[in-house]
Amino acid sequence: MNRLSYIGISIAAVVILVAVFAPLIATHDVTAQNLATRFASPSAEHWFGTDALGRDVFSRILFGARISLYVGITVVSVSGVFGIFIGAIAGFYGGIIDKFLSGYVFNVFLAFPGLLLAIALVAFLGAGLGKLILALCIIGWVGYARVMRGQVLKVREYDFVQAAKALGASNMRILFTHIMPNAIQPLIVQASLGMAGAVLSEASLSFLGLGIPPPAPSWGTMIEEARQYFSNYPHVLFFPGIAIALTVLAFNFIGDGLRQYLDPKQRTR
Amino acid sequence: MKYKILNFVRQAALILLVIWTVVSLVTLLIELVPGSPATTILGETATAEQIANFNQKHGLDRPAFFFSYDSGTGFSWNGVNNRYSDYWIGLLQGDLGRSFRTDRPVLEMIFERYPATIKLALAAMLVAVGIAIPLGVLAGTNKNRLVDNVASFVALLGISLPTFVVGPFLVYIFAVKLGWFSPTGSFYPEDIILPAVTLGAALSAILTRMVRSSVIEELGEDYVRTARAKGLSERKVIYKHVLKNGLIPVVTILGLQLGVLLAGAIITEKIFNWQGLGLLLLEDGIAKRDYRLVQGCVLVISVTYILANSLTDLVYGWLDPRIRLS
Numbered sequence: 001m002n003r004l005s006y007i008g009i010s011i012a013a014v015v016i017l018v019a020v021f022a023p024l025i026a027t028h029d030v031t032a033q034n035l036a037t038r039f040a041s042p043s044a045e046h047w048f049g050t051d052a053l054g055r056d057v058f059s060r061i062l063f064g065a066r067i068s069l070y071v072g073i074t075v076v077s078v079s080g081v082f083g084i085f086i087g088a089i090a091g092f093y094g095g096i097i098d099k100f101l102s103g104y105v106f107n108v109f110l111a112f113p114g115l116l117l118a119i120a121l122v123a124f125l126g127a128g129l130g131k132l133i134l135a136l137c138i139i140g141w142v143g144y145a146r147v148m149r150g151q152v153l154k155v156r157e158y159d160f161v162q163a164a165k166a167l168g169a170s171n172m173r174i175l176f177t178h179i180m181p182n183a184i185q186p187l188i189v190q191a192s193l194g195m196a197g198a199v200l201s202e203a204s205l206s207f208l209g210l211g212i213p214p215p216a217p218s219w220g221t222m223i224e225e226a227r228q229y230f231s232n233y234p235h236v237l238f239f240p241g242i243a244i245a246l247t248v249l250a251f252n253f254i255g256d257g258l259r260q261y262l263d264p265k266q267r268t269r
Numbered sequence: 270m271k272y273k274i275l276n277f278v279r280q281a282a283l284i285l286l287v288i289w290t291v292v293s294l295v296t297l298l299i300e301l302v303p304g305s306p307a308t309t310i311l312g313e314t315a316t317a318e319q320i321a322n323f324n325q326k327h328g329l330d331r332p333a334f335f336f337s338y339d340s341g342t343g344f345s346w347n348g349v350n351n352r353y354s355d356y357w358i359g360l361l362q363g364d365l366g367r368s369f370r371t372d373r374p375v376l377e378m379i380f381e382r383y384p385a386t387i388k389l390a391l392a393a394m395l396v397a398v399g400i401a402i403p404l405g406v407l408a409g410t411n412k413n414r415l416v417d418n419v420a421s422f423v424a425l426l427g428i429s430l431p432t433f434v435v436g437p438f439l440v441y442i443f444a445v446k447l448g449w450f451s452p453t454g455s456f457y458p459e460d461i462i463l464p465a466v467t468l469g470a471a472l473s474a475i476l477t478r479m480v481r482s483s484v485i486e487e488l489g490e491d492y493v494r495t496a497r498a499k500g501l502s503e504r505k506v507i508y509k510h511v512l513k514n515g516l517i518p519v520v521t522i523l524g525l526q527l528g529v530l531l532a533g534a535i536i537t538e539k540i541f542n543w544q545g546l547g548l549l550l551l552e553d554g555i556a557k558r559d560y561r562l563v564q565g566c567v568l569v570i571s572v573t574y575i576l577a578n579s580l581t582d583l584v585y586g587w588l589d590p591r592i593r594l595s
Contacts, residue, residue: 104283111574112291112571113570116571119550119567120567124302208539223437226437230441231440244434248429249426
């Protein structure tokens with residue numbers, strides 16, 4: 001692992017801790033409005049200042065971490081499990097199943113630009129946390145499936161798999177106990193980058209007004225709300241912007257470090 | 270030759286199949302709308318007659334697909350007289366339907382705004398290439414040195430910084446504080462610079478990493494040793510030999526990213542109030558619940574994306590004989 005990935009792990013750990021202990025750390029109620037103190041600059045009372053409705057930006061960012069991580073973890077888990085399963089089936093069985101899945105289904109999902117498909121789904125389904133997660137899972141699973149298929153195609157030719165076959169192990173046993181554990185490594189990289197992607201997509205959709213509706217403190221929504229006032233009050237945009245950038249950067253650092261660590265060719269480079 | 274033709278036919282068939290699926294999905298997406306589009310557009314106070322007129326005008330009174338399912342009656346066959354067929358027939362005649370709100374042809378509305386989006390995407394690509402090639406070469410030729418680490422860090426930063434964070438900050442610095450550009454709109458030719466940099470930032474980061482690893486890989490090849498042995502300057506070795514071969518994968522990424530840029534332009538257009546297809550989709554389509562317009566915009570962006578990707582595959586094969594042979 002390189003130095004940047006340790007920085008990534010540290011930032012991610014802080015974000016996770018902040019999300020878990022948000023109610024204990026928060027200094028104010030996240031939805032409490034106080035028009036008398038709107039656009040207050042950062043001070044001892046409001047560490048990151050207040051927004052257009054006088055809400056405490058620091059507390060909202062803490063709770064925003066909860067939303068981002070919740071969406072990220074759910075999307076990565078659901079799309080990861082589904083993608084790994086489909087990819088493993090395609091790679092292991094080959095033939096017409098693989099031709100249909102990797103030659104057609106994967107191509108169809110990759111044919112849509114991810115964000116556009118999510119926008120389209122949410123536009124027709126309506127905004128909301130559940131629908132947003134569903135849309136991100138629909139665009140996310142195919143990445144895992146493609147990597148898993150490639151891995152299974154490689155691993156299934158190894159001697160120990162042939163030996164298991166010769167010993168009469170069932171297809172399911174070979175797939176789940178022999179192939180999968182040896183094929184899973186690159187999926188960890190994919191999951192880390194997927195986490196960054198999911199956090200970013202949630203913020204993007206919320207920014208476009210298609211994610212989590214206000215007054216929930218999503219980082220994307222906070223930036224969208226701050227956009228109209230930032231020329232006079234840059235702090236309302238600066239802090240949520242930094243929060244998104246650092247979180248995405250952290251998971252990208254981890255993914256990048258893991259990729260280099262797992263790939264001996266890149267490790268020497 | 271026979272293999273080439275077969276391969277081309279297979280690729281073309283796959284593209285057509287993917288386009289067919291995409292069109293079908295977009296057509297059927299309208300069925301996901303909770304309630305009915307008529308009530309959404311006309312409001313809760315609309316009379317039954319107004320709703321019926323609206324549905325008849327936009328063909329929404331016809332069945333959605335060839336067959337339908339009802340928990341009471343089970344499956345029923347509707348024949349070819351359905352909305353799915355209507356959409357296809359219209360599409361094949363270059364008709365994407367009429368806007369639910371303005372009653373204007375959707376295709377006409379899209380064509381009015383698409384040139385602005387394409388202009389923005391191409392400008393972003395230009396910005397990205399302009400940054401990525403020198404930075405990638407600098408990083409690749411100084412592998413594992415400070416310059417390389419800084420360039421790689423900047424690249425990763427560029428990938429991680431969302432457009433909607435970069436954009437407003439650029440506006441704050443260059444429009445509000447320095448006053449070099451106008452913060453929104455496209456009144457002067459130079460107004461494209463900030464949106465192009467915003468949209469191109471992430472791509473320039475991806476390309477920088479790509480050029481870097483390409484340069485590192487090519488520097489280890491025999492022909493580089495030969496070029497150096499015959500006394501060429503390092504500059505000539507890099508720019509005449511290494512970069513020429515190293516740019517092949519970059520071309521692929523550029524082609525693939527053109528589609529991503531067209532889709533990603535939605536956010537940039539919103540930040541800068543850039544009157545392109547993305548803003549049409551967001552403000553006139555989604556915000557006003559003009560589902561016909563949303564269908565049209567999603568379809569046009571997706572098909573452009575598919576065609577850009579397919580064209581890239583072809584160009585890639587043409588550029589690198591090794592790919593053609595394999």
